[in-house]
Amino acid sequence: MHSNxxxxxxxxxxxxxxxxxxxxxxxxxxxxxxxKYNEIKVVKNxxxxxxxxxxVGFLGANGAGKTTILKILCGLLYPxxxxxxxxxxxxxxRKAEFLNKISLIMGQKQQLIWDLxxxxxxxxxxxxxxxxxxxxxxxxxxxxxxxxINKELYLPVRKLSLGQRMKAELLAALIHNPNILFLDEPxxxxxxxxxxxxxKFLQLYNKxxxxxILLTSHYMKDITYLxxxxxxxxxxxxxxxxxLEKLLTKLSPRKELSIICKSKKDIExxxxxxxxxxxxxxxxxxxxIKKEDIKxxxxxxxxxxxxxxxxxxxxxxxxxIGKLLTNK
Amino acid sequence: MFNLTPYKxxxxxxxxxxxxxxxxxxxxxxxxxxxxxxxMLNIWTNNGLNDSLGISNIMLSRYFLSAFFxxxxxxVWVVFTFEEDALLGRISxxxxxxxxxxxxxxxxxxxxxxxxxxxxxxxxLFFFIFNPESLWFPSIGIFILSLISTFxxxxxxxxxxxxxxxxCFWTEKASSFEKLIFIPTLFLSGLLxxxxxxxxxxxxxxxxxxxxxxxxxxxxxxxxxNVNIFSGLCVQIIWxxxxxxxxxxxxxxxxxxxxxxxx
Numbered sequence: 001m002h003s004n005x006x007x008x009x010x011x012x013x014x015x016x017x018x019x020x021x022x023x024x025x026x027x028x029x030x031x032x033x034x035x036k037y038n039e040i041k042v043v044k045n046x047x048x049x050x051x052x053x054x055x056v057g058f059l060g061a062n063g064a065g066k067t068t069i070l071k072i073l074c075g076l077l078y079p080x081x082x083x084x085x086x087x088x089x090x091x092x093x094r095k096a097e098f099l100n101k102i103s104l105i106m107g108q109k110q111q112l113i114w115d116l117x118x119x120x121x122x123x124x125x126x127x128x129x130x131x132x133x134x135x136x137x138x139x140x141x142x143x144x145x146x147x148x149i150n151k152e153l154y155l156p157v158r159k160l161s162l163g164q165r166m167k168a169e170l171l172a173a174l175i176h177n178p179n180i181l182f183l184d185e186p187x188x189x190x191x192x193x194x195x196x197x198x199x200k201f202l203q204l205y206n207k208x209x210x211x212x213i214l215l216t217s218h219y220m221k222d223i224t225y226l227x228x229x230x231x232x233x234x235x236x237x238x239x240x241x242x243x244l245e246k247l248l249t250k251l252s253p254r255k256e257l258s259i260i261c262k263s264k265k266d267i268e269x270x271x272x273x274x275x276x277x278x279x280x281x282x283x284x285x286x287x288x289i290k291k292e293d294i295k296x297x298x299x300x301x302x303x304x305x306x307x308x309x310x311x312x313x314x315x316x317x318x319x320x321i322g323k324l325l326t327n328k
Numbered sequence: 329m330f331n332l333t334p335y336k337x338x339x340x341x342x343x344x345x346x347x348x349x350x351x352x353x354x355x356x357x358x359x360x361x362x363x364x365x366x367x368m369l370n371i372w373t374n375n376g377l378n379d380s381l382g383i384s385n386i387m388l389s390r391y392f393l394s395a396f397f398x399x400x401x402x403x404v405w406v407v408f409t410f411e412e413d414a415l416l417g418r419i420s421x422x423x424x425x426x427x428x429x430x431x432x433x434x435x436x437x438x439x440x441x442x443x444x445x446x447x448x449x450x451x452x453l454f455f456f457i458f459n460p461e462s463l464w465f466p467s468i469g470i471f472i473l474s475l476i477s478t479f480x481x482x483x484x485x486x487x488x489x490x491x492x493x494x495x496c497f498w499t500e501k502a503s504s505f506e507k508l509i510f511i512p513t514l515f516l517s518g519l520l521x522x523x524x525x526x527x528x529x530x531x532x533x534x535x536x537x538x539x540x541x542x543x544x545x546x547x548x549x550x551x552x553x554n555v556n557i558f559s560g561l562c563v564q565i566i567w568x569x570x571x572x573x574x575x576x577x578x579x580x581x582x583x584x585x586x587x588x589x590x591x
Contacts, residue, residue, distance in 0.1 A: 016587060074424055075424055077587070078584045096426035104424055111418075115347060116346055123343070124343040127335055128336060128426060129426060132335075
């Protein structure tokens with residue numbers, strides 16, 4: 001039953017001891033002679049299971065613990081407590097067999113050698129992962145076609161744009177064909193087109209290789225485009241783990257019905273129907289209707305009023321998730 | 329143990345060499361900045377201090393030229409690079425690759441030495457133009473032994489600095505600890521004066537430390553000054569093994585403490 005389970009976390013916690021300093025000279029002197037350390041529990045008793053081939057998005061406000069979880073998963077951090085298994089390995093042991101299966105891509109950090117063209121870093125990474133030169137050449141060709149980069153591979157990294165660099169970073173991180181990808185803000189700082197290309201690439205990579213992808217991002221489009229499953233983290237605790245659609249329905253059980261009426265009189269009449277109003281502007285009104293009531297309400301309105309235009313939409317995902325992050 | 333293969337080593341060296349070639353001017357300046365032994369030679373010979381040692385001017389100038397060469401090929405800065413990488417979070421991707429991160433730094437140093445070699449040779453050429461009487465060609469055997477000894481010296485210094493670099497896992501400014509060993513390294517290694525010239529009291533204990541084996545011992549081999557090569561090499565190997573064990577221990581403890589700063 002659990003044969004395709006690739007990631008398992010049981011009661012995983014992580015604490016850091018951080019020195020705190022009071023303000024002012026007195027605080028500085030106190031801090032110099034006697035440092036006060038506070039234990040900060042960043043991750044608290046997390047339980048997660050992820051199947052092979054899944055794309056899972058981690059959602060949470062800044063400091064919620066998403067990146068710490070990713071760091072624990074890829075073996076950068078030792079958990080304080082709990083059991084963790086990734087493809088049958090304990091990540092913190094950093095065994096070569098485990099490291100050959102994973103890759104971590106960080107939007108704000110780079111592993112490419114700054115003064116050399118990316119191609120040199122690719123061959124270096126290939127050698128580190130024990131990939132023969134001819135095989136590495138094939139993989140570079142395959143991935144560069146997928147990522148649509150070619151001549152940039154031969155320019156020094158420092159001369160590349162952020163988007164080109166990010167693509168090259170991805171190629172460097174994927175050269176060993178990892179089964180599990182950890183992506184921390186992969187589209188950070190990229191323009192809209194570059195973001196879209198990257199998302200498309202990740203989806204294609206997942207489809208073609210069957211790899212498991214774990215992703216954190218503050219761009220909701222990354223999450224909605226790639227992830228069917230999301231895990232919401234708040235103050236180190238998992239507050240939701242499940243289908244993204246269900247989460248959106250749970251958080252926002254209503255649809256937006258935008259109506260443009262021919263007369264302002266109708267707008268006034270619509271206001272008095274006892275429905276929730278989101279916005280009124282000239283002869284346009286936006287109503288919030290429960291999803292199960294939408295048919296009935298729509299039928300009533302169409303029968304009663306003469307409309308110029310009508311539109312039904314979901315509230316923006318950013319708005320819903322934003323609410324989730326701020327309302328805990 | 330470290331997942332090393334000749335292919336990995338070769339590619340690491342090639343890549344780091346390409347990278348170092350990007351900084352050739354900087355490396356030339358570094359090579360020039362390592363001329364302390366020549367200043368010291370000047371001080372020694374102009375003040376006739378070598379007479380008290382019973383070393384001729386020629387042997388002394390060969391010693392300092394050899395010290396210059398040994399220094400050129402045993403310079404280590406891993407603590408500073410590692411500290412910067414750890415503080416900026418650049419170490420994170422290295423930690424999750426199937427090769428020990430210190431091999432990257434090791435390859436960096438070796439590549440820098442290869443890049444530095446022609447510049448050091450030019451400086452030596454100038455030295456012989458101004459001191460033609462000091463010109464000598466060591467035998468192949470002596471040359472190889474001095475190369476081995478210089479490499480051992482580099483290994484000892486690399487391991488000492490790597491141990492200090494691991495303190496980054498506990499404190500942000502591990503390089504401060506390096507300052508503690510800089511002074512003894514400068515004075516006791518033989519860079520400023522042959523260890524033979526030290527007071528008897530210092531000589532009675534200094535050979536129990538690794539310092540004389542960093543510059544003095546390899547320089548004495550290369551300059552064909554009187555030295556017990558076999559016992560010196562054995563002592564170097566003992567220091568390498570000792571520091572390697574300490575490094576592994578400190579690394580294993582420290583990497584558990586890593587907080588992935590700046591990630």
